[in-house]
Amino acid sequence: MPAAACVELSLSETNLGRQIEGLLTGLYDVGLATSCEASSGLTAKPVWREPLALAVPARSPLLAYTHVPLPEARRYPMVLWDPAACAGIHLQVDRILHDVTDAPIVAERVASSALMMTLVAAGYGTGLAPTAQIVAYRPLGVLMRPLAGLSPQLITYLLRPKAEANDSLSRFAQRAIRVGSMQLGNLVGEASPDPA
Known part of the structure; x- marks a missing residue:
C-alpha cells in the first residue's frame, strides 16, 4: 500500500486585493472570499451561503x-x-x-x-x-x-487561478463545497426571529 501523500496547509488572512494578487502570482493556491469580483486570471466558485x-x-x-x-x-x-x-x-x-x-x-x-x-x-x-x-x-x-x-x-466563493488544479486542490474544493452545504443545513433553523 503506497504511503499517503502529505499536503502542507498554511492559512493566512489578507484583504481581497492582496488575495487576488497572491493568487495571480502563485503566492496562494486557493482563497476564500465573499466577493466574486475576480480578475480575468481567476475562477470564483460559490462554496457556501449564509x-x-x-x-x-x-x-x-x-x-x-x-x-x-x-x-x-x-x-x-x-x-x-x-x-x-x-x-x-x-x-x-x-x-x-x-x-x-x-x-x-x-x-x-x-x-x-x-x-x-x-x-x-x-x-x-x-x-x-x-x-x-x-x-x-x-x-x-x-x-x-x-x-x-x-x-x-451572503455567498462565500472559492477563488483560484484558472489553470487546471492539481488533485489536492480539487479535493480541497470538493470538501469545501460539501462542508458548506452541511453548514447551510444547520443554519436554516437559526433564521427564525428572536423573541422580543
Whole structure:
C-alpha cells in the first residue's frame, strides 16, 4: 500500500486585493472570499451561503416586527460594512440596501462583525449580517430579525487561478463545497426571529 501523500496547509488572512494578487502570482493556491469580483486570471466558485438578517438592539422599535420590511429598517441608523476592509460583504449588502430608493442612514462603518455587534448592542443602529454571527451576540442584547419578503444570502466563493488544479486542490474544493452545504443545513433553523 503506497504511503499517503502529505499536503502542507498554511492559512493566512489578507484583504481581497492582496488575495487576488497572491493568487495571480502563485503566492496562494486557493482563497476564500465573499466577493466574486475576480480578475480575468481567476475562477470564483460559490462554496457556501449564509442567511443574512437584521441585527437589532434589545430596545429597538423594530422588534415589533417578526420580519422587518426593508424600507422600515432603513428609517433607522445602520452600522454598515467598510467598503475597503470588507469589500465582498459590503458589495453584497449594498446591493440589498439599494433596492429601496431612500439612502440608508449610516451610523458607522466597521471592519469586523465584533465591532458591528458591539455598536448594535450599544444602540448605535442596526446591521445586516450573517445570522450565525447575530445569534452569537444574543447574550449582549443583539436580537435577530429576518427581512420581510427577502431571503438574502451572503455567498462565500472559492477563488483560484484558472489553470487546471492539481488533485489536492480539487479535493480541497470538493470538501469545501460539501462542508458548506452541511453548514447551510444547520443554519436554516437559526433564521427564525428572536423573541422580543
